[in-house]
Amino acid sequence: MLETVFSTRTMEFMPQLAEPAARLHLLVVDADAAVRSACAEIAASLGYAVESTGDLGQARSLLRGHTADILLVNLPAGSNEGLELVAEVKLLYPETAVIAMTATSSVNTAVEAMRCGASDYLTKPFAMDELSTVLDRAASSHATDTATRQLRERLRLSEGLGSMIGRSPEMEKIYRILSKVAQSTHPVLILGESGTGKELVARTIHAYGPNAQKPFLPVDCGSLAPTLIESELFGYVRGAFTGANRSKDGLLVSAEGGTIFLDEIGELSLDLQAKLLRALQEKEVRPVGATHRVPIKARIVAATNRDLAAMVEKGSFRKDLFYRLNVVNLRLPALRDRREDIPLLAAHFLDRISKEHNRKFVLSDEALRTMMRHDWPGNVRELEHAIERATALSSGPVLHLGDLPTQLQQRGLEARHAASAAGEVAAEAGAPEIKTLADLEREAILGAIRTLNGDKLQAAKLLGIGKTTLYRKLKEYGIADPLQDE
DSSP states (O other), X not given: OGGGTSOGGGTTOOOOOOOOTTOOEEEEEOSOHHHHHHHHHHHHHTTOEEEEESOHHHHHHHHHHSOOSEEEEEOOTTOSHHHHHHHHHHHHOTTSEEXXXXXXXXXXXXXXXXXXXXXXEEESSOOHHHHHHHHHHHHHHHHHHHHHHHHHHHHHHSOOBTTBOOOSHHHHHHHHHHHHHTTSOOOEEEEOOTTSOHHXXXXXXXXXXXXXXXXXXXXXXXXXXXXXXXXXXXXXXXXXSXXXXXXXXXXXXXXXXXXXXXXXXXXXXXXXXXXXXXXXXXXXXXXXXXXXOEEOOOEEEEEESSOHHHHHHHTSSOHHHHHHHTTEEEEOOOGGGOGXXXXXXXXXHHHHHHHHHTOOOEEOHXXXXXXXXXXXXXXXXXXXXXXXXXXXXXXXXXXXXXXXXXXXXXHHHHHHHHHHHHHHHHHHTTOOOOOOHHHHHHHXXXXXXXXXXXXXXXXXXXXXXXXXXXXXXXXXXXXXXXXXXX
């Protein structure tokens, strides 16, 4: 019986009993009773809880009753029923890992199975150790994807502080400080790289403070000319300069007990630094062109991505103003230092975009894993833009690696290549050589184009994929001309 399934070169090999974590459930679907029985026997010896059937209708019933962790399904030649089951399973039970079996070695069959959602592939007859390796790989992938999905859901349901998102230890520390700082009116200095959410933190401090009903007034010190910043902060009187047709109160006055957020405070000129320091010390300002002073009552929250302490040493930032602003210091962590918050942040942005477009979006497991590996030099702002781009380019509700920005796609491809290299090392150590689905897909696409003498549109048609998908794949491979590049 086993000879109908397994190659004779490993008939003497019998796998040792294993102990898969949580005893995964395997469903074997094959009309050939001998094949079905042999696969079930080997899987059971590896510690899997196995069910098997030769009927596709019964397979669907078994899946509805208790979804299998792994589906091992045969793809009979000349029929699409097996592929239809694969597609149906990945649609209804995306957490189920699917391994396709076939008696043909056609690469197109492997590509088609992969397009329908299969994660691995076996060609009959296969060795017992090949089946064992593929099952172990599916079990490992299932465990990783399940853990990622559970983490994503747990973090999605978790609460941050106000509009702030994150449950990492670094963010928990920020929350503890904010809950105390918000109740006072002391100045706060927020430090952190661009894109870490400094203004969001400032707004949270204001929202949870005693004067939350008062105005929150942001000033971008890096984008306004010094004269405009002075007018904005201190106000001016009629006739103070050309165009001043009426008097106007400055933000420090109009805040009326609210919060002034001085973003990029490190960009202020030394002259303005001196005027701001005097206003904070004396709690009054002199509007531009005026001879009188006006009392002020406002909380100051400042932020910068620059090293103010170093600027003080160089003389480009006033030491007395630095100490006046630095009563409470908050340093926001970079996104690369709180990677466990990435799934929660991604879910937050996807939920917002889904509501805006009345269309549900979700990240594929590979896309999320790639996001977790990326260093995000632009921090949360870069993550938000990456997800917005992916939703704009995606052809469906699932955002794949190819929908992400180029630098993330490259990171994902590097991970694929690393996994492939690891497989080659394992093969050299005695493990059977099994090509990844990504490699099979690449061979199918390039082979089709070369066979058709470079006709990409006809190749896409024969492969059953869109021309946009084909061009995107070629870009991922870094191949401009398949007839010349290897």
